[in-house]
Amino acid sequence: MTSPIQLSDPAFVLVRPQMGENIGAAARAMLNFGLDRMRLVSPRDGWPNPAAAAMASGAGRVLDGAGVFPDLPAALADCHYVFATTARVRGLHKPVLTPEEAMARARDMMAAGQRVAVVFGPERAGLENDDVAHANALVTVPVNPDFPSINLAQCVLLMGYEWRRQAAGGGVADGAGDGGRGGAAIPDPASGGEVSRLADHYEDELERAGFFFPPEKAAGMKQKLRNMWTRLALTRAEVQILHGMLRQIVRRKGGGGN
């Protein structure tokens, strides 16, 4: 028997899966994103399935913990909200969501204490209308209509990815809030003073080398250089490298040319 779904994670329900290998691959895909609540409805080749175990390898514990049910209603008995993944939109009057919308909704429901399941149909055929009837909403991965063929484990992978992204607070508000370098703060940025001293170092040596010529353009050229150093958003380590490079070239020069 399966334990009840933890409030922190949705159950992934595989309906009438055929190949054990695909069940194993789905277990791997789930665990890649930290999910381990698998439920199986009437797997074709019975259960347990050695081919599933062989494919799952490191994710065997997902299979070990899987609940097996004779039909979909039994598998969903304790769930408050059910998403059915489907390749094509049918003539059913249910909301059709993207994975992103679905997993954002799942996150909100689970935060409110509800139990959520995501249902996947058998290889090739997909869910039947009778299965879909048990779902509250449909989820469709926005694949290329000219080449829509993703397999069961890939569909599980994408839903797992979206779940993790939404659960981690990704999605809508994401990306903002790091004033500065866009998404990823660089580690150990140089301070304004450090960049300024670097700019001085280069300016001094370039002055000596006659770089700022003709004189009436010198001020503009220096400003352009300062702009560059600050725009680059250098790390402290890079500032050290740039000092070292210049020092070495100049030292060599001072030493009497080649």
Place this chain on the structure above:
Amino acid sequence: MTSPIQLSDPAFVLVRPQMGENIGAAARAMLNFGLDRMRLVSPRDGWPNPAAAAMASGAGRVLDGAGVFPDLPAALADCHYVFATTARVRGLHKPVLTPEEAMARARDMMAAGQRVAVVFGPERAGLENDDVAHANALVTVPVNPDFPSINLAQCVLLMGYEWRRQAAGGGVADGAGDGGRGGAAIPDPASGGEVSRLADHYEDELERAGFFFPPEKAAGMKQKLRNMWTRLALTRAEVQILHGMLRQIVRRKGGGGN
């Protein structure tokens, strides 16, 4: 030969892929999300590869159009911004982005007319530091640290999914209006080839000046420098300034010291 990347889609670059089956599976995953600009760097078993074609089946045209290159710099020569997918964050001072942040950034850059590539390492081993040195930013899929093993085609699938999601206007604007070179595309970025020539110029002169000392540390120092040049996301104008600075200092030195 490969045709230039269309402005509407990023190139997906597979570096030293081993099994033809995985190249074929990657082609399928790309086409699932409408991507068909594949580039291959030094595929282990040569090219074309019958095992790749067999696995790709309906996505064979992605393979037929793939560009094959002897090394990564050649594959990236026409690219303005390069994302490297990597399982672990290394000690490199480059931005580390989620797939979402990376593809949002790619979308903005491509909207500004820039060419973007996403680089994937070989099965198991992943990208080497020398490869990563050619990238402007890293992308890490936020997998379960206790079970992080996604394969090449799965990584391609997730990046393709995110690309399509962002290109369709999903997600939200990346990184907020960051002054600097963060999310927003910088104007007139230097191409990979231009940055590579700048790196060569500095490396040659520093070599002559005895900068790479002691010899056993030279390779690491050079890699560090390459990393810095690519990380800076230089504009074409900045590349010119940096060439000019070095030329002037060296010329002055050649002229016989002070």
